[in-house]
Amino acid sequence: MATGIHCVNASPVASVCGWRSLGPRSASTGSSACAGSATGSSGGANAIRSTSHVCDRVLARDAPALNYSCVACYAFRLPQRGSDIRAWSPPLAAPRLIRPFLATMSSRANVLPRSQAAVSTAARARAMGHQQQQLLPQSLLRSAATYHAADFAGALSVLQPYVTAEVLQPRYGRLRPRSVLVNAAAGGSTTVGSGINPMALDDGVTSTEDEDDPGRGSGSVDDLGSSMDGINGSISGSSARSRSGVGLTTKDEDTIASIVTGMSHGSVAIIRVSGTEAVSIAARVFRPGGRFRFGWQPQSHRVYYGTAVDGDERLLDEVLLLVMLSPRSYTAEDVVEFHCHGGGVCASRVLRSLIEAGARPAKPGEFTLRAFLNGRLDLAQAEAVMELIGARTAAAADSALSGLRAGVGAAVSDLRSRCLDVLAELEARLDFDEDLPPIDVPELKCRIEGIQAGIEKALRTAHAGNLLRTGLQVAIVGRPNVGKSSLLNAWTNSDRAIVTEVPGTTRDVLEATLSVGGVPVTLLDTAGIRQSSDVVERIGVERSQAAAAAADIAIMVIDGATGWTDADSDIFRALWGDGPGSSTCKVKGLALLVANKDDLRVPRTDNGVGATAAQSRSNCAASSACASTAHSHGAGSGVSAEEPPLPLPLLARETFAAVVRTSASERRGLEALDSALLKLAGAPQLASGGMSWSVNERQAEALVRSHEALMRLAESIAADMPLDFWTIDLRAALLALGEVSGDEVAEEVLDTVFSRFCIGK
Numbered sequence: 001m002a003t004g005i006h007c008v009n010a011s012p013v014a015s016v017c018g019w020r021s022l023g024p025r026s027a028s029t030g031s032s033a034c035a036g037s038a039t040g041s042s043g044g045a046n047a048i049r050s051t052s053h054v055c056d057r058v059l060a061r062d063a064p065a066l067n068y069s070c071v072a073c074y075a076f077r078l079p080q081r082g083s084d085i086r087a088w089s090p091p092l093a094a095p096r097l098i099r100p101f102l103a104t105m106s107s108r109a110n111v112l113p114r115s116q117a118a119v120s121t122a123a124r125a126r127a128m129g130h131q132q133q134q135l136l137p138q139s140l141l142r143s144a145a146t147y148h149a150a151d152f153a154g155a156l157s158v159l160q161p162y163v164t165a166e167v168l169q170p171r172y173g174r175l176r177p178r179s180v181l182v183n184a185a186a187g188g189s190t191t192v193g194s195g196i197n198p199m200a201l202d203d204g205v206t207s208t209e210d211e212d213d214p215g216r217g218s219g220s221v222d223d224l225g226s227s228m229d230g231i232n233g234s235i236s237g238s239s240a241r242s243r244s245g246v247g248l249t250t251k252d253e254d255t256i257a258s259i260v261t262g263m264s265h266g267s268v269a270i271i272r273v274s275g276t277e278a279v280s281i282a283a284r285v286f287r288p289g290g291r292f293r294f295g296w297q298p299q300s301h302r303v304y305y306g307t308a309v310d311g312d313e314r315l316l317d318e319v320l321l322l323v324m325l326s327p328r329s330y331t332a333e334d335v336v337e338f339h340c341h342g343g344g345v346c347a348s349r350v351l352r353s354l355i356e357a358g359a360r361p362a363k364p365g366e367f368t369l370r371a372f373l374n375g376r377l378d379l380a381q382a383e384a385v386m387e388l389i390g391a392r393t394a395a396a397a398d399s400a401l402s403g404l405r406a407g408v409g410a411a412v413s414d415l416r417s418r419c420l421d422v423l424a425e426l427e428a429r430l431d432f433d434e435d436l437p438p439i440d441v442p443e444l445k446c447r448i449e450g451i452q453a454g455i456e457k458a459l460r461t462a463h464a465g466n467l468l469r470t471g472l473q474v475a476i477v478g479r480p481n482v483g484k485s486s487l488l489n490a491w492t493n494s495d496r497a498i499v500t501e502v503p504g505t506t507r508d509v510l511e512a513t514l515s516v517g518g519v520p521v522t523l524l525d526t527a528g529i530r531q532s533s534d535v536v537e538r539i540g541v542e543r544s545q546a547a548a549a550a551a552d553i554a555i556m557v558i559d560g561a562t563g564w565t566d567a568d569s570d571i572f573r574a575l576w577g578d579g580p581g582s583s584t585c586k587v588k589g590l591a592l593l594v595a596n597k598d599d600l601r602v603p604r605t606d607n608g609v610g611a612t613a614a615q616s617r618s619n620c621a622a623s624s625a626c627a628s629t630a631h632s633h634g635a636g637s638g639v640s641a642e643e644p645p646l647p648l649p650l651l652a653r654e655t656f657a658a659v660v661r662t663s664a665s666e667r668r669g670l671e672a673l674d675s676a677l678l679k680l681a682g683a684p685q686l687a688s689g690g691m692s693w694s695v696n697e698r699q700a701e702a703l704v705r706s707h708e709a710l711m712r713l714a715e716s717i718a719a720d721m722p723l724d725f726w727t728i729d730l731r732a733a734l735l736a737l738g739e740v741s742g743d744e745v746a747e748e749v750l751d752t753v754f755s756r757f758c759i760g761k
């Protein structure tokens with residue numbers, strides 16, 4: 001026996017798993033007199049002595065059996081010896097930190113001498129599915145927090161039986177948190193007699209209730225979450241209190257309510273109520289109809305018909321009530337939804353009545369925040385919810401859905417766990433250098449490069465993801481009458497813009513939206529640019545130039561039948577050129593050239609006759625008679641590929657990334673325009689629907705930091721720096737990866753993320 005950590009080994013569950021054998025010298029060294037039984041069964045004073053002992057050993061790094069506690073200290077940010085234990089609050093998203101803990105456990109088992117049982121425990125821990133592991137965190141964290149009030153050895157002693165019990169118990173429903181705790185306590189953990197009884201803080205879910213309630217103990221995954229909630233609730237409250245007064249991310253016990261369907265004039269409006277009091281508050285407002293009129297005991301995932309009333313029993317609306325009890329709800333809390341008549345008035349009245357009955361109006365993003373804090377979603381998934389709600393195209397929604405289904409989180413968790421594996425190996429060398437074979441540096445480098453490649457792969461999704469989220473603003477500019485408004489109408493398949501043969505028809509900037517290969521595009525039709533004495537037209541021209549300068553992509557339209565003219569050169573000089581004639585509004589973004597009215601162009605022949613003919617017809621370019629004649633001549637397909645290149649001044653040729661021939665009146669060349677736009681925007685694969693999840697700006701920034709830290713690590717390895725330096729960079733990489741999923745994230749970041757949500761989300 002080495003330390004208080006080994007107290008757990010005495011627990012029936014843990015000893016079955018061979019936990020004791022994980023430390024190489026645990027059985028033989030006998031380096032401490034602080035046996036397990038002393039920590040747990042003899043109560044507070046011994047526990048504290050034991051804790052000090054454990055701390056000493058962690059700091060001295062001389063106790064092999066404490067490797068796991070090092071990892072847990074790191075994962076749970078347990079305080080160092082001497083720090084005020086009361087100031088500790090678990091990291092906000094610590095629930096998911098247990099996964100790295102498990103991963104490390106596994107990798108330790110790979111590098112350290114161990115028993116066969118330990119290997120199989122570790123292997124099974126690794127084999128545990130993502131969802132199962134997600135169930136562990138909250139209860140572990142919160143239980144750990146309770147025990148932590150006494151000492152962190154106690155906290156770890158709670159973690160271990162959970163982990164081992166989870167490994168051993170494929171049927172989660174058979175596992176009762178209380179019984180596990182009792183096991184831990186009986187096995188010598190610090191709980192009993194430590195002065196803090198975690199059950200005393202319980203939200204009233206006693207083990208008897210758990211045992212008796214078939215709905216909560218039927219063995220499903222959800223049921224475990226439910227039964228653990230009693231424990232969870234207690235510590236969440238205390239940890240929340242310790243963070244009180246800070247931003248939105250403070251988890252509180254209020255029951256919140258909000259209209260979640262917006263105030264539009266739909267036929268149905270939904271009000272969501274979430275929190276421990278959701279059912280009782282709803283019961284004060286809801287009057288069931290039919291056979292429930294004389295007695296109503298709401299059951300989860302049932303819909304009830306009835307009415308909503310105010311405090312004076314005045315009828316507010318006829319409603320449907322949907323009950324979703326914890327943890328099988330969006331927030332993992334008790335949730336009740338009122339489905340009212342739409343139109344705003346009914347829902348507002350019912351919401352007011354719910355607030356009078358004790359609910360608090362939800363803040364923006366608070367439902368999703370609770371889902372995150374309760375371990376229902378990771379941070380990347382929470383962000384995906386926001387993206388899904390705000391998606392403007394089907395491709396953007398698909399990408400958000402893919403993120404919501406743990407796309408980003410899973411990929412980053414995998415990278416993180418690989419980082420932890422490497423870290424575990426390095427730390428093992430720091431702890432037991434003399435016992436272990438030297439590090440295989442080429443193999444280590446290879447693993448680090450693999451992680452970097454994974455980060456780079458995730459980063460490659462950032463640009464296309466950003467395009468899907470924010471879309472593109474595209475301004476159409478050119479001289480009057482070249483067909484800008486016609487092009488906007490044809491492209492958006494609408495009659496949005498007025499089209500006439502009178503030059504100067506469009507006077508102001510006009511907007512229309514469309515999806516180009518899944519990218520939401522905002523098209524801006526502008527007034528034709530020319531010198532004018534008309535004050536209104538002059539203002540219109542100024543706005544055209546400003547729109548072109550501000551857009552992501554400027555499309556300059558010319559008359560494809562006449563080709564490039566001097567008037568086009570003037571506009572080009574004004575928008576792209578320097579010196580005389582250039583405007584103050586310069587186009588800095590990307591540029592395309594569209595040669596419209598291609599139906600009027602006479603194809604060039606080898607002797608150039610066509611060009612002359614087209615030139616001679618330029619005066620009637622706008623007339624429909626000419627258009628039909630040109631068409632009968634079999635004007636081009638709209639794509640310049642098989643056509644001779646359009647003669648352009650050198651500077652223009654260098655400025656425009658592509659030249660596309662179109663006929664707005666015949667709706668030709670629009671696919672070529674789509675492709676050119678996507679290619680220019682850097683997302684050609686979007687057109688083929690080849691986009692799944694993508695990282696957003698915040699996640700990309702964290703991934704870049706992580707990549708940089710791994711680069712530094714590679715440099716440290718190349719420079720043959722001491723191992724300690726390697727671990728510093730590796731920890732930095734881990735920290736940055738943890739920010740993506742929210743495993744390790746500052747409260748301010750959470751506030752920023754969730755404040756972008758709107759009310760009711």
Ligand SMILES: Nc1nc2c(ncn2[C@@H]2O[C@H](COP(=O)(O)OP(=O)(O)OP(=O)(O)O)[C@@H](O)[C@H]2O)c(=O)[nH]1
Nearest residue numbers: 481482483484485486504505506528597627664665
């Ligand atoms: N034959 C032919 N005529 C076109 C085409 N596109 C536009 N036109 C005609 O050209 C004329 C001007 O079209 P608009 O779309 O109003 O041109 P605009 O560039 O918006 O003009 P302003 O608003 O004055 O700047 C109309 O008579 C259109 O029918 C085309 O592709 N082929």
Ligand SMILES: [Mg+2]
Nearest residue numbers: 484485505506
């Ligand atoms: Mg126009």
